[in-house]
Amino acid sequence: MNRRASLKALAIGSASVIAPLAGWSHATGKRRAIAEDITEAAKPDDTTASVLAAAAAVAGSARRNVLHLVADSALLDILNGKLPSHILPLPRHKLNETELLGKLAGGDGMIxxxxxxxxxxxxxxxxxRPSATAMTVNVADKAPMVLPDIEFNPAVVFSAYIAPPKEMPNHNIDEEVRADFLPVLEARDRFGNLAGYPGLLMSYYAPSLAEGRFMGSDCWFFLFSKPEAALETNGWLRLLQQVDARWKGGLQVYANHSNYAAYNTGERVQVRTRLQNHCNQAVAATMRYTVKAPGATAFTPLLTTRRVAAAGSDTEALCDFRPASIPGLWTIQLEILQDVEKATLLALEGEPVVVDKRYMGFMVQEASLQTPPILAVKGPSIVLDGEExxxxxxxYYPSTSWWEWAWRDFHPLKAAEDFSAIRRAGYRIVRVWVDPVLDEPVLRAMDAAIRLAAANGVVLDICIFTQWARxxxxxxxxxxQVLFNYREQRDFNIVSFSLRNLELQRAFVRTLAVRWKNAGNVIYNLANEVYLKDPDDTQMDAAVRNWQDIPAAKGTVRDSLLFRRWANEMTAVIRDAGGRQPVMPGYMFSTMDGGDTYLANEEASILPWHNYLPPVQAGLTAQYFDPLGSNRPMIIEEFGNGKWNNLSYYDASVHYALAGGAAAAMSYEWGVSWLSRESCYWPLPLREASQQTPDPRWFTPYLELDKTWMERGVGLCPTPSGTGYGSICHGTPFPAPAAIALGRLGLMGKGLQRVAAPEKVYIIVPAGQLAAMEPVKQTLAALWAAKALFGVWQESALEALPAGTKAVICPHPLTNKAAFNTLKAKGVAVYEGPDAWRNCTALEKIPVSNGDAVNLLTRRTKNGILxxxxxxxxxxxxxxxxxPGKVHAVSLQYHNNTAGLALRDFGLVQVTTDGITLMEGEGELRINGALLCKVQEGRVILSTGGNNSLLRTKDLQLAVTMPTRITFAQKIAGIAVSDGFNQPVKAPWRVTGKELLIDDQLAKYIIHVSFV
Structure with missing residues (x-):
């Protein structure tokens, strides 16, 4: 038999071998039997070329299910008769959602x-919709496909984001898709900044977690109000042809990752890629890896390799190399090339083109982590980059997974985008959690996060211990590798920390402290949210039982001091390792009789408080625990509501936090940037409370968890992070209105740092008496309504009460009653009881017109009073x-300054020796009767950022809550814009006259206005 005949026989033989595979394929019954067609085409007198051509033709037309093109009839009519064979038109008005989802669940695709x-x-x-006006549209910088010669017209677009059907699903019970969210198109505003993703590929690479749907499905979304105007017909056809070719290739990227998120200089990097083949024949593809070093402008070649994936199976490629010793974020580009029509001809490379592109990043770092010291604590103020x-x-939980997987599926490239977006939005402190089990993948991922945050001027508040892990x-x-019990099954009176295994806990902390001792952008929170109620001897190490200065009597004081001593032990480990970062023991559940936060954190650098009560409580509790007497800052370290993008809650909470004296306010939380690949299978330790006989000491809320945490749930917590409490458009760097509202006061917060200034009257908060909270908060609220100036002082710091104090008000009896005599001996009037403030003649009250409708909170600032x-x-x-609330027109007078404004909810006035330097309000804003500006819609914040009066300044900056028109009393000379990086960019149009029209694109920035 000659060579030609041999090849012919082999071709026929191969066809017969394929026959059984058709039945094994996971494809739906709609697919044709490939083997029969190939056998029919390969008759004995055929030439080898005709056999191969027939095989390729059949394989190319039947390898995969169809793509459903959903669009309005107007567009489909234009494309009629021109669509590729795999694409089936589906007019929107005929869309049957149930039917379409059934097809997508079986592996069909959609456009x-x-x-x-x-x-x-x-x-x-x-x-x-990122804007009501047209935006520039271009192919995304890291699009997963090549779209050559396709140019969009400026268009009104929508932006895609991840939107789970249920805000807080239960893992393994409610549906959660597993998909890669891959931007295809980008929309940019008039300043050239990224504002939306009007084109998206949602690649469902794995079965959904509850119903096992969508595996193998790819869905493209091109979200235009008028697609025919955004792209001409031939452009849409070329785009659809690209999608069709990629779809016919049958390949999906299942995984593309490195074994570490960060590598020390000189180490080798290993990248693994898994490709799934959704065809019912084996197909070949070329995988081309290139790399770009930090600061480089182009990718350089790494590896080109060819792989074959069997029918309905997958294949893996490994790229291993040693990068140059250039510290920073590296990018790897993976390109998958196929000759789609000849992909089943495994021995022929053909003319492959790029059908898929993916990007991943890793850090190269020095072995010793060191970041610039951008953080300092100065009295009651936090200093960042030298500014107060x-x-x-x-x-920040970057994915839908919590602690146990957040760092094992960490994406440095995406995280870099997140930290940049976080800073642009006006945030400077980001809280993250440590994985319960420290190993090299976890630690290197956190190394990368610290460095990426530092590169964007962001401080990480790192929480070490939590209530979730056993x-x-x-x-x-x-x-x-050491694994130890952090808590036991009946430890529900000790939440988030442990008095057992102290040496192992110290070793755990030491692992972090040694590694990060030179990180200049780190704060440590030791124990998140703590509840402690009367621990017994069985719950404490022998050394703990012998601690000195711990009261023998059970109660709040003993509980708080036990936690404080534990925190001191852990802090000492950080200090012994050389770490000098601020350390907070943690928030205690003081409102639920779980210990006194002030006592527990009395020796801490910063005092934390968490607020999940209505926002007004952020102001009341911030004042109740005010650490001003000990010259330390307080932060509202958590606030949230459990509803995605809760605008009013975020806006109110940050206003009350600022007014109540907090140095910072931190939302729970940013939101999800990518969908977790895994739903982890740690047990649910907090659910164990419902399975045992309750103990009266136990934290009551844990007794109710069995009502929502079912046996089939998985993870340390059974719900995903971010999707409920989040405030961004998930999967994107775009903050939603709630996140913008919080960032607005951060962006405008310069000069609003808290300072210690003597007051005439102080409210005294008793030490270690949680029963005092309600009467003290009632007095605080009454003084807000009375428009009174006062301070708050902790009983434990009474000896430091400022000289010149005229009176103190004690709504609840003090712990040390002898202190009254000491105060009276100093000539200080003492008023006792919940209504005693009414008799205090030393209270200074601020005149506010229409005051019955509003409360007034005061905050001493660097240059005056807010x-x-x-x-x-x-x-x-x-x-x-x-x-919406009723509009209240108010006028506030302080010394020689009068501020007039309107408000529905909040207004701000900062008075300094130079006059009024900051205002927030609606309607007409006036100073001493003179018109400053008139706001047509929503609120505006105006600030000179310094000592100049708003009336006299020639430059100011402003932020608005919505698109509006502002008419100034002065003539405008020019404007510029900036974001959280505070680098003003000249606006691309000329503003003349006194009116400033702020549309929805300009409204997202800080606007710098100069006057003639």
């Missing part, structure tokens, strides 16, 4: 063109969208 209304919620894709002010912050672990220097006017109904609810 959606037009407005987002009607996108099935099960696909977890939502949309928002009021700071905004947030919490077991914790770390690696000893000799490599031994008055917060709050409508009495403002912040009293946790509802996401309360009805």
């Amino acid at each position: 959606w063109i037009g407005s987002p209304e009607g996108i099935p919620a099960a696909l977890s894709v939502g949309a928002f 002010g009021f700071w905004a912050g947030t919490h 077991q914790m672990g770390f690696e000893k220097p000799d490599g031994e 008055f917060t006017l709050a409508a009495k109904e403002a912040g009293s609810t946790s509802e996401p969208n309360p009805a």
